[in-house]
Amino acid sequence: MLAMIERAGGAPVRIPAGRMLIDGKWCEAADGRTITVYDPATEDKIAEIAAGSADDIGRAVDAAQRCFESTLWQKMRPIDRGRLLEKLAILIERDADELARLETLDNGKPYFVSRNVDMQFAIDALRYYGGWASKVNGEYITLSPLFDDGGTYRAYTDRRPVGVVGGITPWNFPLGQAIQKIAPAIAFGCTIVLKPSEEASLTTLRLGELILEAGLPDGAVNIVTGYGQEAGQALVDHPKVRKIAFTGSTATGQRILQASARHMKRVTLELGGKSPTIILADADLDKAIPGAANAIFPNSGQVCTAGSRLFIEASVFDEVSAGVARIASELRLGSGFDPDTQLGPLISARQIERVSALVASGLDEGAVPLCGAARNGQKGYFYQPTVLTGGRAGMRIAREEVFGPVVIAMPINDLRQIKSLANDTEFGLGASIWTRDLNKAHLLAAEIDAGTVWINTHNVLDTSMPFGGVKLSGLGREFGTEVVHAYTEPRAVCMRL
Numbered sequence: 001m002l003a004m005i006e007r008a009g010g011a012p013v014r015i016p017a018g019r020m021l022i023d024g025k026w027c028e029a030a031d032g033r034t035i036t037v038y039d040p041a042t043e044d045k046i047a048e049i050a051a052g053s054a055d056d057i058g059r060a061v062d063a064a065q066r067c068f069e070s071t072l073w074q075k076m077r078p079i080d081r082g083r084l085l086e087k088l089a090i091l092i093e094r095d096a097d098e099l100a101r102l103e104t105l106d107n108g109k110p111y112f113v114s115r116n117v118d119m120q121f122a123i124d125a126l127r128y129y130g131g132w133a134s135k136v137n138g139e140y141i142t143l144s145p146l147f148d149d150g151g152t153y154r155a156y157t158d159r160r161p162v163g164v165v166g167g168i169t170p171w172n173f174p175l176g177q178a179i180q181k182i183a184p185a186i187a188f189g190c191t192i193v194l195k196p197s198e199e200a201s202l203t204t205l206r207l208g209e210l211i212l213e214a215g216l217p218d219g220a221v222n223i224v225t226g227y228g229q230e231a232g233q234a235l236v237d238h239p240k241v242r243k244i245a246f247t248g249s250t251a252t253g254q255r256i257l258q259a260s261a262r263h264m265k266r267v268t269l270e271l272g273g274k275s276p277t278i279i280l281a282d283a284d285l286d287k288a289i290p291g292a293a294n295a296i297f298p299n300s301g302q303v304c305t306a307g308s309r310l311f312i313e314a315s316v317f318d319e320v321s322a323g324v325a326r327i328a329s330e331l332r333l334g335s336g337f338d339p340d341t342q343l344g345p346l347i348s349a350r351q352i353e354r355v356s357a358l359v360a361s362g363l364d365e366g367a368v369p370l371c372g373a374a375r376n377g378q379k380g381y382f383y384q385p386t387v388l389t390g391g392r393a394g395m396r397i398a399r400e401e402v403f404g405p406v407v408i409a410m411p412i413n414d415l416r417q418i419k420s421l422a423n424d425t426e427f428g429l430g431a432s433i434w435t436r437d438l439n440k441a442h443l444l445a446a447e448i449d450a451g452t453v454w455i456n457t458h459n460v461l462d463t464s465m466p467f468g469g470v471k472l473s474g475l476g477r478e479f480g481t482e483v484v485h486a487y488t489e490p491r492a493v494c495m496r497l
């Protein structure tokens, strides 16, 4: 069932084709439909994946529910669930080169990024969550009864897995996002049906093979590929799914939140952003200028925490914006398999149209490009790294998430404005502050409405640090100690002694 593809820089890549993982078995969509997958760097067809329907989701949820209720799963020692995740980490380590090539083929990102960032993140996250499996504790509570009836009242809590989880992931970090949903679900004793993005499902399917090899019980992890509005929506609507763990756009997150109300599903929503990078005049500009470029351009700007609004103190505005533009115009675009490539393509024709339209709206509203502002090349979905100035807070380009390599630079004329400039957005995912004055940095960090504020760095993620957004950037947190609450429910047991 696996086709080989030779295009990938000489090394053949195995393509998982047309199948989904349900109840520990590979199967085609019940109605046989498929989705064609294209290489975003060449626009060539590379694979067909199954277009799962509500029927397929139903079978997968039934399998996940059976596994969840099984004696095998209920009695499995937490430490052994952790060992399954460790085994999976070892298998990904073994196959990391091949998985990284597949990620690059499917998503377009440079191979060195797939190999050193995406694969390492997946491995680390499996180990991090594997450790959690045996560290879930309840509380012992002394009560204060309203009436003295001679009794002594105590309560304890235990944390129980929420049940079957529906995981839904986007295309920008496909394997890493899949692990981000699967690993905590398994660690905390849930089972899961995962619906990867139709734009980039191949490494998640390959992961399914490793999940079987690692020996997870049938039905513990099911992977159903398909369109969001069909398979994704069916997963969200399914009454037996007790929690949706979603990463994707704010618009889809809002739909999911509404639909989840019907069955009162638990949700974690990791959504979009319009994160500010704030550079003060006293910053070490030798670090802050490349730092601002690094905040926006990696993964061709397709990063939820991308620093897409660049606020620069007026006295250094020209120096910083020109510096970021110089770095942007020197970035090398190309095939992710070319070792010289620094930026790959955007994911799809739809995405390049969206980025082009938003940049055009910015130019119409008076923004001035210092570089870029155009597609790159005739083939593939490449967009030139773009730095715009002349920005004002009201412009669409300064308000909407672009999800491309585009930053709009705006001056800070009065330091007292920083808080209101940074927070003047519907989003609240990330922010970075660049200054040598750490006192100022911490005071400012406390004023910014964002899930993560970085100081003299940007986009540093770590599985031990809680991650998520405020405002339209989401609900709940993944990673860190917060993750326990996302996949377990406390049950209080109250007693009279």
Ligand code: NAD
Binding pocket: 168, 169, 170, 171, 172, 195, 196, 197, 198, 226, 227, 228, 229, 231, 232, 233, 234, 236, 247, 248, 249, 250, 251, 252, 253, 255, 256, 269, 270, 271, 272, 273, 303, 304, 305, 401, 403, 429, 469, 473, 474
């Ligand atoms: P998207 O919302 O279009 O799709 C995400 C996933 O949701 C896909 O699997 C899709 O098939 C599915 N989906 C679409 N409609 C659905 C529906 N009605 N019901 C259920 N599922 C549905 O997002 P995208 O374009 O794939 O990803 C880009 C977005 O993801 C950006 O907004 C980005 O900021 C966000 N993102 C956020 C984070 C974070 O952690 N906050 C991380 C990465 C990406």
